[in-house]
Amino acid sequence: MTVAAEHRKTDAERLRAIRTALAAIQPGQWQRAADDAGEFVEARTEHGELLPIARFHAGATFDEMMFICAAPDMVAFLLNLVDRAIDRARAQKVGPPPVQRAGQGAPPDFAAEATMKCDEPAFRTFLAEKHGLEQPLTNDRAVVKLRSILGITSRRELNENRQAAKRWKALRGDFYAWRKAG
Secondary structure (H helix, E strand, O other), X not given: OOHHHHXXXXXXXXXXXXXXXXXXXXXXXXXXXXXXXXXXXXXXXXXXXXXXXXXXXXXXXXXXXXXXXXXXXXXXXXXXXXXXXXXXXXXXOOOOOOOOOOOOOOOXXXXXXXXXXXXXXXXXXXXXXXHOXXXXXXXXXXXXHHHHHHOOOOOOHHHHOHHHHHHHHHHHHHHHHHXXXX
16 A cells, blocks of 8 residues: 555544554564574464564664564554543543633533523513413523524533524524514
């Protein structure tokens, strides 16, 4: 495979290829050895035999030789580390962090805003005229109607669900336009 083709692979494809390559050399027990011709790497086969698999150049350093000999163990360790990190991220349902714009503090609290709007008589009147909120125009009825209009079960969803927040902002915009029209 060419270098360009390798770079086009996704991370998942590359991880899969690394796992396959590591599985192909199992048990992956490599060690440094020497004979009259110099130093080399030998690998233990699944039957326990030791086979020379690569010779080191006379200029290879001790650290380079030890790195090569430890390669299968290091790759296995790193794959295990990646697997644990992926499992932890999935368990925590990690998503992208909320976008913060320069100069802004905490993200808006749409749930609190919706609560305050339901307290406003004008907002309850808007819900009655435009969305069929029934009399008497109480705060509790406004909350129930708001959940129904937005398709949510809790106002907390307005802070946790981007689509619900988008629906809230549209409804809030309609209210402001209605109020401005008088």
